[in-house]
Amino acid sequence: MMLRYGVKKLWIDGKWCEATKYSQLIAPYSKERIASIAVAGEADIAAAIAAADRARQTMKRMAAHERAAILERVAVQLKEREVEAAQLIAYEAAKPLKLALAEIERTVQTYKFAAEEAKRIYGETIPLDAQRGAEGKVAYTMQEPLGVIAAITPFNFPFNLVAHKVGPAIAAGNTVVLKPASQTPLSAYFIAEIFHQAGLPSGALNVITAPGAVAGDVLTRDERVAMITFTGSEQIGKQLQQQAGMKKVVLELGSNAALIVDNNVNIAAIAERVVTGAFAYQGQVCIAVQRIYVHESSYEQLVNTLVERSKQLKLGHPLELETNMSALISEREDERVQQWLEEAKAKGAKVVLGGTVIDGIFAPTIVVDAHPDLQICREELFAPVVVITAVSSMDEAFVQVNDSRYGLQAGIYTNDMTTALRAAQQLEVGGVIINDIPTFRVDHMPYGGVKSSGIGREGVKYAMQAMMQLKLVVMNSMPAAIPPI
Incomplete structure (x- = not known):
């Protein structure tokens, strides 16, 4: 039987990689088999992390305008293929086509916001001489990427919620290991190909499809992963937080709005x-x-x-x-x-x-x-x-x-x-x-909850803040006198 979307391998280090096991993807509405999806094991996930780690310095050194240009090209290419992308969502997630088209439109905008924010990463100067004894010293701060970001996304907005993690991560100069929901892997592989065509360095974005428990365990345990960003259930989110140790964690969890x-x-x-x-x-x-x-x-x-x-x-x-x-x-x-x-x-x-x-x-x-x-x-x-x-x-x-x-x-x-x-x-x-429903969201506003609804905020600029770390630089403009010979 011919599968509508064929066989999807793992996307690691800028190329398709075989897995030892594959599962069948079933369309929720028609119940037809639409694809055969690679199932990553622990070794595959580790390989994706290694690829992201190797690409880390390349991304860190990349100029802001280059990162912005890649994200702009992603937005353009996705817009050109919006009908194809929306139909993919309708098949793999049973999202009505008009809502799927609206999601693609939002996703394009999200990547555009990320491109803009890539050029707005600011530090500040610190007036050290406000304290006695610090005269003659100048200080400033700079924002640096964290490194490898592990992004775990749900099925309900398979393009836009991926964009809310991948877009800010790339804009800030990080690399990504993306684990999409088991029911919606096709959209993640689709966007990975677009990023590759847009010029993203190999290894900067890796996509692995795996059981959540396996992926969560490897990603939280591996010391090369600097941050976990997760959207999904309260139960899984709390488990990831407990396992993450010293890693940064952003969680967008449940609600009963x-x-x-x-x-x-x-x-x-x-x-x-x-x-x-x-x-x-x-x-x-x-x-x-x-x-x-x-x-x-x-x-x-x-x-x-x-x-x-x-x-x-x-x-x-x-x-x-x-x-x-x-x-x-x-x-x-x-x-x-x-x-x-x-x-x-x-x-x-x-x-x-x-x-x-x-x-x-x-x-x-x-x-x-x-x-x-x-x-x-x-x-x-x-x-x-x-x-x-x-x-x-x-x-x-x-x-x-x-x-x-x-x-x-x-x-x-x-x-x-x-x-x-x-x-x-x-x-x-x-x-x-x-004077509107709680379902209102635009993609550059801060979005996140309190109590068991999560930790941290998404919305491109706000997600980027969590994906960077502050570095302080202090310069002494009055060097000590050179001792006599």
Whole structure:
């Protein structure tokens, strides 16, 4: 049988490398085998690290304008192949094509931001003579790349979340070992080829596909790796942090993002945006709208409006431009979400829309009367399910939002400026989005969470800050007198 995307080997040191084992990649929607993917062993991962380590000095010495030019060429080439790249996402991740095209557009922009930031790596001068005894000395700081960056990425934005790690790393002069999600390796190999064609030195970007436990163990244990940057589950992120020792770690982990709707809001005007936040890409977005807390005076209208609007979503093949929602990343996820919903219904929650799988696609689902201790409220759903709860005041809404171990982003719709400012102050999250959904993100803003939602920030400039180290240089402008002969 001819595979749509053929056989993919490992990308190490600027060339394709055979593996001793291969696995079959299955399309989540059609269930067809679309590729045979190399499975890296410990020796393969070590070879990728060695290649990145050898390329480290080359990247460190490369001028900023050269790094910027490479990233610009990557952006141009990806734009030229945007349809091909979007179709690849639709096959390997069941992302509806129009959302996949939007992801490629964002990815192009992310690499452009990285190219710009490569030319804005600044230090500062230090007035040492502010302290007695330091007269005649001049000091300045400079930023240097860390070295080898291990980047571990998830399936839900296989191009753009790779760009958020690889782009800043290259811009800062680092080298990278990239471990993409098992379900979305094709996009990682695709971008590796583009980087190679754009002139990136061999070894500066290596892509290995391997079981997460194997890759995580090798990458955290190897002393040549200077930093781990990971986007994924809370459980794996905490495990990586424990194993990383003295390495730098940036973690973007789970969330159960909340939206607050005040009593003075035009429900009809916000409904489509809220539906998008809840159900875009089947809810498989870290900051998808999962919990909604709406003032009791607007509760019934919001529920009814969202139900009617959600019924209009088209479920179908991800390659069809009209499709709004397609299959979850695996059938196991269908089963998990179904179990959580059954648990919720057994404890009094009501499913007012959806709750079933239709032709292999989990339908958009709206739940009401859910107790806050249920898994659908407390855990990260990562599915097209939203829970709506009535509150008597905005103070109650703030308490409910904060009653979570997660804190990535939250949104609030309100026409009251005081309420908006109070939300900004009181919500325990990494980002407060006022008069929009928590799902809002642009690629140069600082993005990250508090509590169990992670450590550190992404957004190109902010990721680069974590991927560099500060060096101090002190010069004595008044050398000591030369002793007589």
